[in-house]
Amino acid sequence: MENFLPIAYLKNRFLPFQDATISIATHALHYGTGAFGGMRGIPDPQNPNQILLFRLDRHCQRLSASAKMLHFDLPADKIQQTIIDFVQKNKPTVSFYIRPFVYTSGLGIAPRLHNIEKDFLMYGLELADYLSPEGVSCRISSWCRQEDRSLPLRGKISAAYITSSLAKTEAIESGFDEAILMNTQGKVCEASGMNIFLMRNGTLITPGFEQDILEGITRDSVLTIARDLGIPIQERPVDRSELLIADEVFLCGTAAKVAPVKRIENYQLPSDRPITLQLREILTAVTENRSEKYRDWIFPVPV
CATH class of the missing domain: 3.20.10.10 (D-amino Acid Aminotransferase, subunit A, domain 2)
Structure with missing residues (x-):
């Protein structure tokens, strides 16, 4: 069982992770019309009052570029501010991973990127080593x-x-x-x-x-x-x-x-x-x- 961070982001608001749900008819669920990012963060070993994020600007730029491919204008600075707010609300105490996701949130059945709603969500989970450092x-x-x-x-x-x-x-x-x-x-x-x-x-x-x-x-x-x-x-x-x-x-x-x-x-x-x-x-x-x-x-x- 994954240890998800308690607060998620969906439809322009922060809410408890268990309440961040979408419809079974969501377009992206059926057609893969989404794009995601992934970045790590850790509590600062030298300062317990701050979290360290690795190459935040590059991650936000890449996700913004991915969103453009889905005909979704999502500025990198909006992504960055949402990630900062997300971290401050969750206050992780161990190494963690953030998953921001842009997707077609409309409920239509035609495969398309035009004339359909888009959204931006985010959640996180605790994450140690994904692969063994021993090889x-x-x-x-x-x-x-x-x-x-x-x-x-x-x-x-x-x-x-x-x-x-x-x-x-x-x-x-x-x-x-x-x-x-x-x-x-x-x-x-x-x-x-x-x-x-x-x-x-x-x-x-x-x-x-x-x-x-x-x-x-x-x-x-x-x-x-x-x-x-x-x-x-x-x-x-x-x-x-x-x-x-x-x-x-x-x-x-x-x-x-x-x-x-x-x-x-x-x-x-x-x-x-x-x-x-x-x-x-x-x-x-x-x-x-x-x-x-x-x-x-x-x-x-x-x-």
Whole structure:
């Protein structure tokens, strides 16, 4: 059972989580005409009177852009203020996750984005590690990531996550922790809800945006930190076979943070992961507001 935060946001008001309900005829429920965000927050380890949010501005900008794809004008500053109010009303005492969601709230049955009501809701839940920091096993999914010409993959469109759901369940039911999806060109794309990186011969490699990946905010953070460390970087197409002979592979995302991969299919990866650990430690320090260099990535909310 998930531990949901007590206060939610729905139809422009805050109310108890258990009272935040929608109709069974809601358009987005039937057609996937929604888009969501996801961001982590933690109580400040140095100051009990504030909550730390990671890259709040980028999360709000991305959700606002996703809303535009649904023909919904939702300014990033409105999203940001709602998140701040949400945190102050809930006053979380442990690590947590916020899920803002924009969706077609009308009750019509025609699949469309025009002439139908839209809404913006938000809820949260307590969340520790989503994936084991000790390492996860992955299988190559039999499902392919969609193409941008069939879905606007620059946004976190809810309909797209049927593929993620199929891939994740396939992985779990076949004895793995996570799935790695290929794109329709047969190149490595991403995991079920995370971006993927690999180290080969001292170079950090990750699929580029043209590979139909999500423009991940944690991915961007990892790339920035790696550049600042002087680590060579390549954003390019990645072959499946490269994963099997990589020196290190890791997944990253808001929920997953930085999670090392220990096995892909029946191939064991090296247990020595110096770059993965270094990036994870720096990112952890950043989220806990212990890094002067990336302090502008942290938004403190007084509670």
